[in-house]
Amino acid sequence: MNDGFKPNLVEMGPYRFTEFLEKTNVTWNQNNTITFRKLRRWYFDAERSNGSLNDNITTLNPLAVSAAYFTRFHSSLVHYVLNSALRMTRHKVWTTKTAGEFLFDGYSDPLLTAAVLAPSLTQNKFTGNKFPLLYLKNDSFDQGGVYNMETGEEDVSKLGIVRSWNYKNHSDFFEDECGQVKGTVGDLFPPGQKKGTPLNMFVADMCRHFQLDYHEDTEVLGIPGYTYVGGRSIFDNGTTDPKSRCNCAGVCAPQGVLNISTCRFGAPGFLSYPHFLDADPHFREKVNGMNPDRKRHQTYLTLEPTTGIILDLVVRFQINLLLQPSEYISLYSGMPTIFFPMIWLEESIRITPELAQSLKMLLALPVVGMYCSIGAMLLGLFIVAYVGALKLVARVQWSTFRSWKGRESKKKSNKVVLHDEKTCPLMPPVTTGEHNSKMADISVT
Numbered sequence: 001m002n003d004g005f006k007p008n009l010v011e012m013g014p015y016r017f018t019e020f021l022e023k024t025n026v027t028w029n030q031n032n033t034i035t036f037r038k039l040r041r042w043y044f045d046a047e048r049s050n051g052s053l054n055d056n057i058t059t060l061n062p063l064a065v066s067a068a069y070f071t072r073f074h075s076s077l078v079h080y081v082l083n084s085a086l087r088m089t090r091h092k093v094w095t096t097k098t099a100g101e102f103l104f105d106g107y108s109d110p111l112l113t114a115a116v117l118a119p120s121l122t123q124n125k126f127t128g129n130k131f132p133l134l135y136l137k138n139d140s141f142d143q144g145g146v147y148n149m150e151t152g153e154e155d156v157s158k159l160g161i162v163r164s165w166n167y168k169n170h171s172d173f174f175e176d177e178c179g180q181v182k183g184t185v186g187d188l189f190p191p192g193q194k195k196g197t198p199l200n201m202f203v204a205d206m207c208r209h210f211q212l213d214y215h216e217d218t219e220v221l222g223i224p225g226y227t228y229v230g231g232r233s234i235f236d237n238g239t240t241d242p243k244s245r246c247n248c249a250g251v252c253a254p255q256g257v258l259n260i261s262t263c264r265f266g267a268p269g270f271l272s273y274p275h276f277l278d279a280d281p282h283f284r285e286k287v288n289g290m291n292p293d294r295k296r297h298q299t300y301l302t303l304e305p306t307t308g309i310i311l312d313l314v315v316r317f318q319i320n321l322l323l324q325p326s327e328y329i330s331l332y333s334g335m336p337t338i339f340f341p342m343i344w345l346e347e348s349i350r351i352t353p354e355l356a357q358s359l360k361m362l363l364a365l366p367v368v369g370m371y372c373s374i375g376a377m378l379l380g381l382f383i384v385a386y387v388g389a390l391k392l393v394a395r396v397q398w399s400t401f402r403s404w405k406g407r408e409s410k411k412k413s414n415k416v417v418l419h420d421e422k423t424c425p426l427m428p429p430v431t432t433g434e435h436n437s438k439m440a441d442i443s444v445t
Helices: 062-070 076-088 099-105 110-117 242-248 281-285 353-413
Strands: 017-028 033-044 056-060 094-098 146-150 162-165 199-203 208-220 223-230 269-272 300-304 309-323 338-350
Touching: 056 062, 056 099, 056 338, 062 076, 062 094, 062 110, 062 309, 076 110, 094 099, 208 300, 223 309, 223 353
Parallel strands: none
Antiparallel strands: 017 033, 033 146, 056 094, 146 162, 199 208, 208 223, 223 300, 269 309, 300 309, 309 338
């Protein structure tokens, strides 16, 4: 509460989980779309984690600060009830819970029980009996909602494009362009990607889409691809692009955070890149321990452009809670205004060496086919030329043979045999020419 005091933040973890996604309740529609829900399961990976889920973590009390933020525009009666409840339950600004309770397990609290039992008083839509910081339900698809996606059967360039979410093509949580349902769900993209065309992904946990811009050519496991990175437009408050002012969703913070409070049951949640990367320095000046590093904290996607297959995907976001003074809640009287970093998440997907080898073979098929076609064409030309040469040689040989035979026939026509040596061996052969005169006097008996 002292002037100039800064919370001293120490990064813990990472607590690593293996995530399994499954499309369920799948319906193939006649308009070349598919309707489904996403079932998500997380399994703790203790070997690759830096710490245990039993680690105690002291941080901002998310339940109390969310209750104060949610009721800020309510009547004085609601403020009085909440102020009394916070006192009776001995809530403080800080709280200590285990990592497992903050992540997926959640924790029970009398304040939450009262809010669930009296939804008409608090106008609260949260129906859980425990409060997890991430609002993620393991082995459940309640948060993801219902997706309607293009199959690409009619037009392959539309493959994977989300047409509606929860049966609407516009989110209820953001206005104008920010609330449009577009892009893919992030597991596949249309083939034939171009460098100049940005990628869009629709994320249900954000209740909106975000854009990735081309950054550079790269290579993953020997496969060339295009790398796209998350730009500043995701967290733009209208400073860079006036159309992005709809990111404010009622509360326009300095550049670098996105208001998702309406998407999170009214809790004062604001998204940013980890350690406030690319954000206004104002956020880092309010706390100690922020060290933004582009290599560790940037969101990027590497895509094989011909097939649209993901080679490498790393999505990183930080969840911050807005801590601010309240004239109605004594717990937050005189409190400084801080966008308090609670946790940052990294979700990564990378192609395996086995799949990379199969993809290489797939990409080589057109080249192999082209060379096979050229080879077959050359072989065909060779065969035609060879057969033609054989026919030509045969014609030349036949013509030569006929000429030779003609000459031999002519020679034979000029030669006269007067006797047969076999029948008359005593007689010398008689030929035409100079001997004709000598042989004429010989009498034959």
